[in-house]
Amino acid sequence: NAGVMQNPRHLVRRRGQEARLRCSPMKGHSHVYWYRQLPEEGLKFMVYLQKENIIDESGMPKERFSAEFPKEGPSILRIQQVVRGDSAAYFCASSPGGQGRHEQYFGPGTRLTVT
Amino acid sequence: KQEVTQIPAALSVPEGENLVLNCSFTDSAIYNLQWFRQDPGKGLTSLLLIQSSQREQTSGRLNASLDKSSGRSTLYIAASQPGDSATYLCAVEGGSRLTFGEGTQLTVNP
Numbered sequence: 373n374a375g376v377m378q379n380p381r382h383l384v385r386r387r388g389q390e391a392r393l394r395c396s397p398m399k400g401h402s403h404v405y406w407y408r409q410l411p412e413e414g415l416k417f418m419v420y421l422q423k424e425n426i427i428d429e430s431g432m433p434k435e436r437f438s439a440e441f442p443k444e445g446p447s448i449l450r451i452q453q454v455v456r457g458d459s460a461a462y463f464c465a466s467s468p469g470g471q472g473r474h475e476q477y478f479g480p481g482t483r484l485t486v487t
Numbered sequence: 488k489q490e491v492t493q494i495p496a497a498l499s500v501p502e503g504e505n506l507v508l509n510c511s512f513t514d515s516a517i518y519n520l521q522w523f524r525q526d527p528g529k530g531l532t533s534l535l536l537i538q539s540s541q542r543e544q545t546s547g548r549l550n551a552s553l554d555k556s557s558g559r560s561t562l563y564i565a566a567s568q569p570g571d572s573a574t575y576l577c578a579v580e581g582g583s584r585l586t587f588g589e590g591t592q593l594t595v596n597p
Contacts, residue, residue, distance in 0.1 A: 405585075407587075414576070414588060414589040414590060415578075415585075417585065417586070420584060428584065463531065465585075475519075475521070475533065476521075477533070478530055478531040481530045
């Protein structure tokens with residue numbers, strides 16, 4: 373059973389370009405979470421999605437950032453018109469659905485560098 | 488708003504020493520608490536998860552305790568090894584998210 377997969381692992385974008393980060397959850401998992409780790413800072417929650425639904429996006433910046441988790445395919449975190457302050461490691465986690473609380477399993481992260 | 492604090496921020500010990508990492512959180516209404524390990528430039532490896540109804544979990548040389556009422560958790564590492572050098576993160580789950588501490592950077596010297 374493959375773990376959470378993220379691609380690309382490293383992404384370089386110039387200021388003003390768009391960044392698309394992909395996350396494939398573990399097999400059988402229907403919940404996806406995105407976290408951001410800025411340089412020298414802790415991980416911060418961004419958004420929680422279930423298939424085709426955004427459940428909690430209270431940690432997402434109001435502008436330029438969006439996330440989706442379509443019925444088919446990976447979850448996508450999109451950053452439009454990137455700025456240098458967007459340079460960070462972006463981690464995706466997944467968990468199974470159903471009743472009760474479930475452990476979140478993390479992917480290896482995508483390291484975004486904005487030049 | 489949940490806040491998680493980890494002490495110390497950095498720790499350097501000689502190989503073989505037993506050590507304790509501390510984590511505190513402000514809101515005791517949590518579902519569970521997880522300890523993670525993060526190596527430089529790498530992702531997160533889950534070490535231990537303690538449900539809110541539990542008081543401790545053990546895995547090999549690691550033992551984590553949870554005192555929900557006082558908002559504290561400790562991670563005990565026995566007989567430390569150079570391979571244990573990493574940043575250790577504490578995270579609590581409340582609602583739909585994990586709230587992380589800033590981490591303790593551990594160095595175990597041979």
